[in-house]
Amino acid sequence: MNFTCLELHKGVKKIFESAGFNPGDSQIIADVLLAAEKRGIPSHGIIRIKDYLGLLSKGRLNPTPLISIVYETPSTFVIDGDSGAGMVVAKFAMDKAIEKARTSYTAWVAVRNSNHFGISGYYSMMAAANDMIGISMTNANPLVAPPFSTDRLLGTNPIAVAVPAGEEPDFVADFATTPIARGKLELYEKMNQKVADMLVQDKYGKPSNDPAILKDGGAILPLGGDPEHGSHKGFCMSAIVDIFSAVFSGAGFGPFVPPQLAYLTPVKDAPGIGLGHFFGAMRIDAFQPADEFKSYMDCWIKTFRKGKTIEGIDHLIIPGDPEREKEQLSEKNGLTVNEKIMDELFESLNKMGITSPF
Amino acid sequence: MNFTCLELHKGVKKIFESAGFNPGDSQIIADVLLAAEKRGIPSHGIIRIKDYLGLLSKGRLNPTPLISIVYETPSTFVIDGDSGAGMVVAKFAMDKAIEKARTSYTAWVAVRNSNHFGISGYYSMMAAANDMIGISMTNANPLVAPPFSTDRLLGTNPIAVAVPAGEEPDFVADFATTPIARGKLELYEKMNQKVADMLVQDKYGKPSNDPAILKDGGAILPLGGDPEHGSHKGFCMSAIVDIFSAVFSGAGFGPFVPPQLAYLTPVKDAPGIGLGHFFGAMRIDAFQPADEFKSYMDCWIKTFRKGKTIEGIDHLIIPGDPEREKEQLSEKNGLTVNEKIMDELFESLNKMGITSPF
Numbered sequence A, B: 001m002n003f004t005c006l007e008l009h010k011g012v013k014k015i016f017e018s019a020g021f022n023p024g025d026s027q028i029i030a031d032v033l034l035a036a037e038k039r040g041i042p043s044h045g046i047i048r049i050k051d052y053l054g055l056l057s058k059g060r061l062n063p064t065p066l067i068s069i070v071y072e073t074p075s076t077f078v079i080d081g082d083s084g085a086g087m088v089v090a091k092f093a094m095d096k097a098i099e100k101a102r103t104s105y106t107a108w109v110a111v112r113n114s115n116h117f118g119i120s121g122y123y124s125m126m127a128a129a130n131d132m133i134g135i136s137m138t139n140a141n142p143l144v145a146p147p148f149s150t151d152r153l154l155g156t157n158p159i160a161v162a163v164p165a166g167e168e169p170d171f172v173a174d175f176a177t178t179p180i181a182r183g184k185l186e187l188y189e190k191m192n193q194k195v196a197d198m199l200v201q202d203k204y205g206k207p208s209n210d211p212a213i214l215k216d217g218g219a220i221l222p223l224g225g226d227p228e229h230g231s232h233k234g235f236c237m238s239a240i241v242d243i244f245s246a247v248f249s250g251a252g253f254g255p256f257v258p259p260q261l262a263y264l265t266p267v268k269d270a271p272g273i274g275l276g277h278f279f280g281a282m283r284i285d286a287f288q289p290a291d292e293f294k295s296y297m298d299c300w301i302k303t304f305r306k307g308k309t310i311e312g313i314d315h316l317i318i319p320g321d322p323e324r325e326k327e328q329l330s331e332k333n334g335l336t337v338n339e340k341i342m343d344e345l346f347e348s349l350n351k352m353g354i355t356s357p358f
Helices: A005-018 A023-038 A046-057 A086-104 A121-128 A182-190 A231-247 A290-305 A321-333 A339-352 B005-018 B023-038 B046-057 B086-104 B121-128 B182-190 B231-247 B290-305 B321-333 B339-352
Strands: A068-072 A076-080 A106-114 A132-138 A159-163 A171-175 A275-283 B068-072 B076-080 B106-114 B132-138 B159-163 B171-175 B275-283
Touching: A005 A023, A005 A046, A023 A046, A023 A086, A023 A121, A023 A321, A046 A182, A046 A339, A076 A086, A086 A106, A086 A121, A086 A132, A086 A275, A106 A231, A106 B106, A121 A132, A121 A159, A121 A171, A121 A275, A132 A231, A159 B231, A171 A290, A171 A321, A171 B231, A231 A275, A231 B159, A231 B171, A231 B290, A290 B231, B005 B023, B005 B046, B023 B046, B023 B086, B023 B121, B023 B321, B046 B182, B046 B339, B076 B086, B086 B106, B086 B121, B086 B132, B086 B275, B106 B231, B121 B132, B121 B159, B121 B171, B121 B275, B132 B231, B171 B290, B171 B321, B231 B275
Parallel strands: A076 A106, B076 B106
Antiparallel strands: A068 A076, A106 A275, A132 A159, A132 A275, A159 A171, B068 B076, B106 B275, B132 B159, B132 B275, B159 B171
């Protein structure tokens, strides 16, 4: 189905309002989901609404959370999200980090008792818009097996880092610590496509090309694929994200992250509370006068942009370029959402007794 | 050749004293090089001494640096290493970060005008020994090509993160953001072994298995190997390390990192000064009372240690386990250094007119 960005945003906002969220929070959720669609990351857009509504209907997502600061020091704090929507909790946390960094120059926030927060890059870009380096990470559904393991102990645990530039667009890296994201496997499955080697394994730890293998005890591999290609390094990255997001904050870690899918049951008597995030904001003038910082960052970007390419490739890609270009096109041409995804959404709205706004 | 750890440490210290370093700095360099040998990372140990001496003889390494803080805010600072040995500069920086974090709870240091600092984990472990989370990263010789590029624009840019635990040994992740480190390629070459697919490419960007391909314009691939397996994510990690180490501090970035090999010439009129590092120290009680933090980190480690394994594997590996176990064995059984590495060292000492201490 085709939409203008505004139509789709209005509709998404209305869905969350109908589901019991206040207009401000519905707006935040719609902002982040639409940012994913516009930036060409549909795995984190409309496809997720059915999951959020499912969690809501099971009482695992709180539409009216009381988000609070539960621990604070001169440069850090810990937030309890009261089981709210990840976007609402994460935006609250990054707003507070930006505010605190104004006086402490850097500020770091660990968050517990939250839920899936959409694209990680959204929050790091909030800091960059305030002349700060933004760092954002989250743990996620346990679907990733460490090297030599058949156990799903980690999530795809993404990291995003945004660094302000001057003339050039900001550097925005936003990536899962696995070679493939769960949402992408779901898209492959919907398109009846196999996945490449060294991305997923079956329940015995043997190689697989089945995008639906997670439903049969399989697992996603860490970045690197196998130990010979450095999968222990991908595992380290993913473990660091899990520890920063959950051990720092007291959230559920690794296998105890509450699944962000209503048909999967959270582990009983799990240590920790809810899903965890970690955010950082560092003023660029914490290291150099802001103008000098930006001009040197421009120099970095220009240097990499004009790197030599292999045959057939026009120019190198700076992290953030493809998403920004896609966003501009989306604003101009509108968005297309896969029919199957819309059908699932309609079905989910129907179950909840919500009239579709589309 | 076989040594006790103490013999080898004494000898290395003596070499640097003979080369013009003061006893305190020679001790620090020996500490870090020996830590690499003992922890089973010989690619960052004795094999590097010839490179350091080569840089020294070309005036690119300053044996008597005046290391200074050139910029400071409540939670950050920037250090100029005056072209000193990376170990000496890095230890100074992490000591200062630990000191600052005592009052500001977190402290972040960007370093310019430094050189190769050995194993990244050494500095993050300094913080962990002080009940702080330690973060350490550095940029390095440009040898890594971004996805779709034939240009060596990045180094193997390692990251280390150490997190204090309670009953359990600390979590210590220390890894290059490439599937293979340069030092390891050098070891493969010395052992006349080919390397696996998807680790290096030739000068045209085509696959290669030659560990010596870097000498013929080839490049190391980012973690992930190829774009289908997420090499853009390894590129992002490596770029982040480069930006944090060099753009924040004003060091040489990417292709302008001064090569840590005397036979390679630094780029003329390059932007930035010397090689860059980035360090962070965060008190664990910046997030939770220290005892609770440690006990929850123990819980994380125990959970992952007892994860299910594939057939034939006894137990899962926690980052830091293999290096710690190797260190204990090395202390007990002594160290063996490859004959070719010792021969090259003797040759290098000879050229410098230094009597071998071995």
